[in-house]
Amino acid sequence: MPFIPHTTEDTEQMLRTIGIAAIDDLFDEIPAALRQIDLGAIPDAISEQELTRFMRRRAARDELDLCFLGAGAYEHHVPAAVWELATRGEYYTAYTPYQAEASQGTLQVIYEYQTMMASLTGEDVSNASLYDGASALAEAVLMAVRANRQSKSKTILLPEGLNPLYADTVRTITASQGISCLSLPYDSSSGRIDTAALEQHAAEDITALVIPQPNVFGALEDVDALADWALDHGVTGIAVVNPISLALLEPPGQWGRSGVPIACGEGQPLGIPLSSGGPYFGFLTCRKSHVRQLPGRLVGRTLDLDGRPGFTLTLQAREQHIRRSRATSNICTNQGLMVTAATIHMSLLGPEGLRRVALTCHQRAQALLKAATSIPGVEAVFPAPYFHEVVLRLPGDAGRVLARMAESGIAAGLPLEPWYPELENCVLACATETKTEDDIARYAESLEAALSPAGGMR
Amino acid sequence: MSELLIFERGRPGRAARAQQPRPERDCDLPENLLRTQAPLLPEVSELDAVRHYTRLSQRNFSIDTHFYPLGSCTMKYNPRAANRLAMLPGFLERHPLAPESVSQGLMACLFELQEYLQALTGMSAFSLTPMAGAQGELAGVAMIRAHHLDRGEPQRTEILVPDAAHGTNPATATMCGCTVEELPTRSDGDLDLETLQAMVGPRTAGIMLTNPSTLGVFERQIGAIERIVHEAGGLLYYDGANLNAVLGKVLPARMGFDVMHINLHKTFATPHGGGGPGSGVVGVGEALRPFLPIPFVIRDQQGFRWAGSADCPKTIGRLSAFMGNAGVLLRAYAYLRLVGRSGLSRISDYAALNANYLMTALRQAGFEMAFPQRRASHEFVLTLKSVAKSTGVTAMDFAKALLDEGFHAPTTYFPLLVPECLLIEPTETESKQTLDRFVEAMTLLLERAERAPRELKEAPLRMPVKRLDDVRAARRLDVRYVPPTDAAASEQLNAAGQ
Numbered sequence: 001m002p003f004i005p006h007t008t009e010d011t012e013q014m015l016r017t018i019g020i021a022a023i024d025d026l027f028d029e030i031p032a033a034l035r036q037i038d039l040g041a042i043p044d045a046i047s048e049q050e051l052t053r054f055m056r057r058r059a060a061r062d063e064l065d066l067c068f069l070g071a072g073a074y075e076h077h078v079p080a081a082v083w084e085l086a087t088r089g090e091y092y093t094a095y096t097p098y099q100a101e102a103s104q105g106t107l108q109v110i111y112e113y114q115t116m117m118a119s120l121t122g123e124d125v126s127n128a129s130l131y132d133g134a135s136a137l138a139e140a141v142l143m144a145v146r147a148n149r150q151s152k153s154k155t156i157l158l159p160e161g162l163n164p165l166y167a168d169t170v171r172t173i174t175a176s177q178g179i180s181c182l183s184l185p186y187d188s189s190s191g192r193i194d195t196a197a198l199e200q201h202a203a204e205d206i207t208a209l210v211i212p213q214p215n216v217f218g219a220l221e222d223v224d225a226l227a228d229w230a231l232d233h234g235v236t237g238i239a240v241v242n243p244i245s246l247a248l249l250e251p252p253g254q255w256g257r258s259g260v261p262i263a264c265g266e267g268q269p270l271g272i273p274l275s276s277g278g279p280y281f282g283f284l285t286c287r288k289s290h291v292r293q294l295p296g297r298l299v300g301r302t303l304d305l306d307g308r309p310g311f312t313l314t315l316q317a318r319e320q321h322i323r324r325s326r327a328t329s330n331i332c333t334n335q336g337l338m339v340t341a342a343t344i345h346m347s348l349l350g351p352e353g354l355r356r357v358a359l360t361c362h363q364r365a366q367a368l369l370k371a372a373t374s375i376p377g378v379e380a381v382f383p384a385p386y387f388h389e390v391v392l393r394l395p396g397d398a399g400r401v402l403a404r405m406a407e408s409g410i411a412a413g414l415p416l417e418p419w420y421p422e423l424e425n426c427v428l429a430c431a432t433e434t435k436t437e438d439d440i441a442r443y444a445e446s447l448e449a450a451l452s453p454a455g456g457m458r
Numbered sequence: 459m460s461e462l463l464i465f466e467r468g469r470p471g472r473a474a475r476a477q478q479p480r481p482e483r484d485c486d487l488p489e490n491l492l493r494t495q496a497p498l499l500p501e502v503s504e505l506d507a508v509r510h511y512t513r514l515s516q517r518n519f520s521i522d523t524h525f526y527p528l529g530s531c532t533m534k535y536n537p538r539a540a541n542r543l544a545m546l547p548g549f550l551e552r553h554p555l556a557p558e559s560v561s562q563g564l565m566a567c568l569f570e571l572q573e574y575l576q577a578l579t580g581m582s583a584f585s586l587t588p589m590a591g592a593q594g595e596l597a598g599v600a601m602i603r604a605h606h607l608d609r610g611e612p613q614r615t616e617i618l619v620p621d622a623a624h625g626t627n628p629a630t631a632t633m634c635g636c637t638v639e640e641l642p643t644r645s646d647g648d649l650d651l652e653t654l655q656a657m658v659g660p661r662t663a664g665i666m667l668t669n670p671s672t673l674g675v676f677e678r679q680i681g682a683i684e685r686i687v688h689e690a691g692g693l694l695y696y697d698g699a700n701l702n703a704v705l706g707k708v709l710p711a712r713m714g715f716d717v718m719h720i721n722l723h724k725t726f727a728t729p730h731g732g733g734g735p736g737s738g739v740v741g742v743g744e745a746l747r748p749f750l751p752i753p754f755v756i757r758d759q760q761g762f763r764w765a766g767s768a769d770c771p772k773t774i775g776r777l778s779a780f781m782g783n784a785g786v787l788l789r790a791y792a793y794l795r796l797v798g799r800s801g802l803s804r805i806s807d808y809a810a811l812n813a814n815y816l817m818t819a820l821r822q823a824g825f826e827m828a829f830p831q832r833r834a835s836h837e838f839v840l841t842l843k844s845v846a847k848s849t850g851v852t853a854m855d856f857a858k859a860l861l862d863e864g865f866h867a868p869t870t871y872f873p874l875l876v877p878e879c880l881l882i883e884p885t886e887t888e889s890k891q892t893l894d895r896f897v898e899a900m901t902l903l904l905e906r907a908e909r910a911p912r913e914l915k916e917a918p919l920r921m922p923v924k925r926l927d928d929v930r931a932a933r934r935l936d937v938r939y940v941p942p943t944d945a946a947a948s949e950q951l952n953a954a955g956q
Contacts, residue, residue, distance in 0.1 A: 001801060001804050001808075002537075002796050002797060002801065003534070003535050003537065003727075003797075003886075003887050004804060004805075004808045004886050004887065005887065005888070005889040006808060006811075006889065006890065010889065010890040011811065013890065014811055014812075014815040014890055015811075017815055017818050017819060017822075018811075018814050018815055018818050019818075023807045023808075023810070023811050024807075026807075026810040026811065026814055026833055026834075027707060027810065027833075028833070029675070029676045029678055029832070029833050030676050030678075030704070030707070030708060031678070031680075031681065034680075034708045034709075034712055034713060035707060035708060036712075037706065037707060037708065037709055037712075037803075038577075039577055039578065039706060039799045039802060039803075040577070040799075041573055041574065041576070041577035042574045042577050042578070042794070042798070042799040042802070043795070043798060043799065044798040044799050044800060045795070045796060045797055045798025045799075045800070045801050046795055046796070046798065047796075048539045048796065051539065051543065051792060051795050051796060052539070052542075052543060054795075055543045055546060055567075055792065056546060057563075058548070058563035058564070058566060058567060059543075059546035059547065059548030059549045059563055059564075060548050060563070061548065061560070061562055061563035062548040062549065062552045062556070062560055062561055062562070062563040062564055063547060063548045063551070063560075064551075064552075064553075064556065064560055067551070067553050067556070069553040069555050069556065071555055072554075072779050072780075073553055073554050073555070073779075073780065075551070075553070077477075077479075079474070079476075079477050079504075081504060081507065081508050083545075085508065085511045085512065085515070087541060088512070088515045089520050089521070089522025089523065090515035090516060090518040090520045090522065090523060091515050091518065091520070091731065091732055092520070092522070092536065092541070092729045092731060093520040093521035093522045093533075093536050093729050093730065093731075094518045094519065094520040094521075094730065094731070094732045095526070095528060095531055095533060095730040095732070095733065096730070096732070096733035096734075097732065097733065098528075098869075099519070099857065099858075099861060099866065099867050100923070100926050101858065101861055101918050101921040101922070101923055101924070101925065101926070102518070102519040102524075102861045102866060102867075102918075102921060103517075103518055103519065103732075104461075104514075104517040104518070104921075104922045104923060105514040105515050105516065105517035105518035106514075106518055106732040106733070108461065108463070108514055108517070109511070109514055109732075111463075111937070111938070111939070112463060112464050112465070112939070114937055114938050115463075115465065115498060115938040115939040116497070116498065116499055118937075118938045119497040119498035119499070119938075120497045120499075122493075124938075125937050125938070126937075126938070128733070129734070131589040131590065131593060131735075131778055132589065132778045132779055132780070133779055134776075134778050134779035135589070135593070135777065135778050163779065165776065165779040165780070166779060168775055168776040169775075169776050169777060169778055169779060171775060172600070172751070172774055172775030172776055172777055173596070173633075173777065175600065175635075175774070175775070176600065176603060176633070176634045176635030176636075177633070177635055178635070220487070220488075220491055223491070224490065246493070246497065247493075247497065248485060248487065248492060248493065249487075249491055249492060249493060250490075250491060250492060250493045250494075251493055251497075254493070266779070273545075273550045273551065273785075274550070274551055274552060274553050274554065275549065275550055275552070275784055275785045276549065276552045276553075276554050276561075276564055276780070276781065276784035276785070277554030277778075277779065277780025277781045277782065277784055278554075278589065278735070278778065278780060278781070278782055278783035278784050278785060278786070279589070279734070279735030279783040279784075279785050279786055281735075288935075291935065291937075297733065298937060299937065300931040300932070300935060300936055300937050301931070301936040301937075302926050302927045302928070302930045302931035302934075302936070303926070303927050303930060304923040304924040304925060304926050304927070305916070305924040305925050305927075306924055308460055308923060308924075309460050310460065310922075310923035310926045311926075312926045312928055312931050314928070314931040314932050314935070314937070315932055315935070319625075320592070320625035320626050320628075320629035321624075321625040321626075321872070322625070323625075323629075324625045324628040324629060324638075325628035325629060325631065325632045325638040326632070327625070327629040327632075329629065329633070330592040330595065330596060330626050330629035330630040330632075330633050331590070331592050331593075332590065332591065332592045332624075332625075332626050333590040333591060333592070333721075333723065333730075333733060333734040333735075333736040334590070334733055334734040334735075335589075335731075335733075335734045335735045336730075336731045336732035336733030336734045336735075337729065337731025337732060337734065337735060338731075338734075338735060340511075340731070340732060343464075343511075344507060344511050346499050346500070347464050347499070347500045347502060347507040347510070347511075348474045348477050348502075348504060348507050349474070349477055349478075349499070350468075350472075350473045350474065350499050350500060350501050350502065351496040351497055351498075351499045351501065352473055352478065352496075352501075353473060353474065353477050353478045354497070354499060355496070356478050356479050356480070356481055357478075357479055359481040359485055360479040360480070360481045362485070362487065363481055363482050363483070385487050385488055385491065402557070403557070403559070406557050406559060406560060411553060411556055411557065411560075414555055433479045
């Protein structure tokens with residue numbers, strides 16, 4: 001009984017108090033026919049020491065030397081203090097701060113987080129987090145449908161340059177709500193939203209336009225023009241942004257003449273380990289005018305009985321535990337611990353640190369592109385500007401080249417052909433501040449070797 | 459005393475310089491794409507940040523520091539080993555899109571977790587991607603809808619939900635394009651079968667049930683409910699929030715459920731993290747298997763691989779960018795291995811023992827139970843209806859006064875149909891001595907409610923803040939810090955926005 005503290009004497013006393021002979025009597029309301037169960041498929045308990053050795057071996061099988069993968073999850077340096085603090089039991093083992101007086105720590109952290117995210121995105125209000133970037137976009141779409149009362153069509157424009165994993169998630173989560181998602185093609189020469197294709201929707205009733213910055217190819221969109229197009233056509237603009245890039249790039253709240261009212265994205269780059277895709281957190285920020293349509297938790301600062309400031313969950317009438325079937329979303333548990341880590345991370349980096357990380361990422365990606373394209377036959381598919389990801393076209397079978405590089409411990413990028421059949425032998429590669437000159441040189445050497453006839457590639 | 463905000467601790471130009479990389483040159487991106495004003499982030503030293511967030515942590519109650527009998531949330535001990543093992547470098551640094559050839563360690567763990575959960579529930583298959591209970595529910599109801607559409611019955615859009623259900627049940631049904639029909643509960647805590655029989659029909663998509671229910675009792679008529687719903691052509695959804703009560707004793711599939719989710723952050727001891735991350739893995743019987751959300755892990759001759767829409771063409775799709783909260787899944791896997799086969803039913807044994815002991819002891823101390831004639835499951839509902847009537851002291855007052863006594867409050871005012879209620883879930887990891895101290899504290903509060911009710915209405919007195927003005931919080935919305943210099947500009951913005 002690894003985590004059960006009862007002594008035999010405790011158990012006997014407790015049974016006597018209840019007035020039963022055996023623990024099994026506590027289950028006498030359950031029909032006997034239901035109480036036959038075979039757990040043979042589950043192994044018996046092992047000790048912490050045995051389990052540690054076993055899981056160390058398994059984890060070691062998944063180690064890579066160098067990872068140049070991006071596509072929505074990014075390797076960054078995480079200061080040691082972030083997770084030392086975030087895994088303190090007081091954060092790690094608390095629950096949703098319903099009892100405000102006993103949760104001022106978590107509540108203040110969220111309030112600070114909301115401040116940072118609102119400022120980073122140039123919006124007025126941030127919620128306390130959603131599950132991840134893709135599901136945050138789905139919630140942003142639902143929010144736009146509720147908020148844009150001029151539009152009746154529930155039609156969303158999803159650019160093809162939006163990460164397809166995000167587009168899929170939006171389609172799953174909004175599937176049953178009468179929302180139609182229209183694909184907006186990208187311009188094959190620039191990798192950006194095809195403005196002529198966008199213009200074809202000018203006369204239609206469109207509810208929202210999703211604007212990814214950077215887009216899945218790493219390319220930077222002309223967000224000012226896109227935000228203005230949305231504004232001019234009564235369309236709600238929804239920004240999907242990388243929070244690290246926002247240390248450099250214009251925040252969505254200021255795009256074009258008056259910004260877009262909703263911004264969302266993946267919070268993972270802010271101090272969250274890659275961890276196979278989760279737990280991460282989605283962020284969602286908006287204009288003050290949209291706050292009552294915001295899904296999820298929100299923390300407000302108020303006063304206590306003595307007039308001292310304190311923090312509490314607020315506008316809970318939007319939420320499922322109060323409004324039930326008429327709530328803005330079904331979300332309950334969100335990603336609180338990740339938000340705690342991200343808040344500590346942003347505090348340690350500060351405005352200058354975050355700007356330096358963003359700038360270094362961009363410069364490492366420039367170096368990667370330069371090194372890769374100096375190999376004969378390797379070329380950049382789309383022109384600058386880009387942030388920290390680029391699309392490379394290889395002069396050979398990309399799948400085989402990547403497999404070969406993986407054998408030497410390098411995850412060299414993501415083949416794009418499964419998502420974009422026209423991007424044959426194209427690879428999406430990312431370099432963040434974690435990649436040194438030597439790492440990039442090793443990437444180029446390994447790529448060249450994998451492409452060469454001696455490497456078995458034709 | 460209140461703590462300064464991290465922004466107020468900073469000084470312009472101060473920074474944790476060990477965390478700053480050195481870019482090679484200035485920014486050469488086109489100027490029209492750049493931001494012109496730095497974001498409002500703290501300017502603090504590393505020590506400032508460490509001290510600030512350490513001090514804030516001390517303003518929380520948590521399982522590691524306090525008894526936390528929050529009903530319906532299963533606040534049991536979260537083993538530290540699970541945290542350490544999930545954070546091994548190979549797991550922590552693995553990119554979600556890393557090639558399958560260098561992911562076999564993780565995928566072996568996830569595949570085994572899927573199999574163990576199948577054994578524990580009787581379901582045919584699991585998908586681990588839902589990131590919390592509510593997302594599991596969304597997946598489940600979406601699969602029920604997909605099943606009816608696939609059979610040419612698009613009119614089946616009604617979801618039946620007991621009045622005692624978690625708010626996520628009806629909210630989920632709405633998100634899935636269904637309408638919600640509320641089922642009444644009888645005074646003994648079981649469902650009203652006559653009403654159920656009258657409500658089902660050709661529009662019934664399914665029923666969402668928690669069993670044991672949120673009232674802390676096992677629904678004894680589950681066999682009859684199963685027959686009524688299935689005969690009407692509907693499916694049964696099992697909300698696994700209370701699985702801890704019957705773990706290793708009853709298979710949800712045997713009760714007749716077609717689909718279910720499990721909150722791994724409850725039953726499988728992964729941390730609640732101040733409000734997440736959770737994990738709401740979904741399991742299905744054969745009928746719904748074609749609709750499982752992707753990706754999940756399958757095994758073939760080459761080893762483990764991710765199943766996508768090519769393997770599962772009728773899938774409801776993807777619920778997040780990658781494969782769910784992998785780090786949470788690894789913690790649950792580690793917990794399962796430490797507990798092992800024979801430990802699983804002991805969890806529900808001792809969860810039930812603690813709940814029934816605490817219920818009995820509190821009843822002996824003079825408290826009134828909502829369902830006194832019933833066994834408690836792993837939790838029970840206590841009602842302070844008559845105390846409130848005679849003294850004016852409410853469930854909320856008890857909750858706040860308990861904080862002063864060093865106990866986290868139970869869940870208050872839920873389930874909604876019991877007036878002035880506390881939903882109390884001790885979990886199996888608490889000792890008899892802790893439960894006895896809780897009974898003592900409650901007994902004392904009952905005496906004080908009768909003797910000096912006003913005192914309790916002012917509680918808590920020993921916490922970092924006194925009761926907070928929630929009305930003010932909602933009316934004068936202050937959801938982010940505005941530095942003094944910006945405050946004037948912000949006032950104007952507010953005026954313009956109203």
